[in-house]
Amino acid sequence: MGLKQHGIVLLLLLGLVAGAAAATEGSPPVLPHEFYGKVMIGGSAAPAGTEITATIDGVECGSVVTVEAGRYGSPDPSLGNRLIVTAAADQEGASITFLVNGRVAAGTANFTSGAVTALDLNVAAEATPTTPPGGSTGGGGGGGGKGTSGSPGSEVVYEPGAPTAPVIFTKEATLTTSTAGVLLEPVVVRTEDEVAALTIPEATTALDAGGNPLTSVTCTKVDPAEVPPAPPGATLAIALSCGPDGATFDPPISLTYTLPEDEWARIDEGLKPTVMWYNPDSGEWQEIAATVDPATRTITAEVSHFSIFALAWRSPEATPSPETEATPVPEGEPAAFPVWVIGIVIVLVIAVAAYVLMRRR
Known part of the structure; x- marks a missing residue:
């Protein structure tokens, strides 16, 4: 094999190494954002079986049905029933809207990959239509009515709950x-x-x-x-x-x-x-x-x-420096090693091998 052929082979190998390194350095995976906390309807604990839904830009991205009154999920992940919200990489930081039994809860959160957030959800009690004298609940027909109690301005909106008081x-x-x-x-x-x-x-x-x-x-x-x-x-x-x-x-x-x-x-x-x-x-x-x-x-x-x-x-x-404790490296997790260093090592190995082959020819 001539010098020209060796050069072509070397270039091809370098291209493969560069491609592999680029693939390895791809974007990290987007992890779900988990939520747990209290859920209230009209100031009272929401009953078991209440559905909580999360949406981003109007598209559903997670839901859960409560199994106990007034709470969804737990600080302990092993107990389950958290609201798991998933999103795409370009939705990092996007505003999440929460629905309780299909009704928008006050307050939002921003999607953060891999985060766990304690968030209390509150919605007003469902409006009960009132019947004015004459039996009509409508506001038309020249009667000058103001509509049902479900019209804008008639709902009581509850602010999201603050962190639980100790x-x-x-x-x-x-x-x-x-x-x-x-x-x-x-x-x-x-x-x-x-x-x-x-x-x-x-x-x-x-x-x-x-x-x-x-x-x-x-x-x-x-x-x-x-x-x-x-x-x-x-x-x-x-x-x-x-x-x-x-x-x-x-x-x-x-x-x-x-x-x-x-x-x-x-x-x-x-x-x-x-x-x-x-x-x-x-x-x-x-x-x-x-x-x-x-x-x-x-x-x-x-x-x-x-x-x-x-x-x-x-x-x-007489004041010494406070004691500091070294952060242990978790067992079984190798130290991070830059991908570009690995790529350089591979390129050098290939170049040396090609040089040896040419010398033998």
Whole structure:
């Protein structure tokens, strides 16, 4: 085979590689957008068997029939019955209209591939025609009538429901979860003096030390005499015992300290507020990242497990960096590798092979 023929073969191979790389770099698939939440008709829970339909530009793109009164779907995906909305790639961000038993619900959402959204749906009660004197419900015939009660302006429109308000407990909270431990309603549990509180949002997976659904949580202040010694350069102010031991939360939940004015005044003295947790295995306090909000006099930290937590004060020069945890790479998922790198490697291999063949000729 001559040099010209080798060149033609090489060009053909390069074309095939380029085509394969282009195909691999195609647009990612469009995933469904899932919805769940409450569904109300006329301010009351919609009965089981209510049909909820989603449309984009007037075309149906998903529907579900409720199996329990006042709710469709759940924060726990394993319970099913969510409204699954599908759309094309060019409909990303398109407005979705929701119908409850064929009637438009107040409020919309925008299609987002792969998203899961909690959305409460509300429609007014079906209008009941009123019969004016004379037995006619019409507005014609010169009678000057205003039509039936279903005419424009006669419906009461309900705004979409806001996120479910959390149930507030003091010292101990009872959790309502699915069989997988997914919280079905948000909960706040605070100390008796309301200085500290745990906020556990809906859809949080809460498990005990044995991996079973968590049924309750506690948040109480610890007697100063029972608090482990403070680390060097720190003064422990408010210590909390959050239980049960071994409980875990995914995603992390919020621990918030709300300080009185006299305690907050320490900031003006040059001290820095920090949040720590006590590690019983190492016998040491470990600082965790926290957000300070002067407008509300609060310090908030995200926690994924229970222990003794404490608000501490440090002088600026004694403040270490908060601990950070590396994000683990899920097992079984290889690291992303750019397609163009693979293409270059293949091209180089083919070029070397062609060169070797020509040298042998």
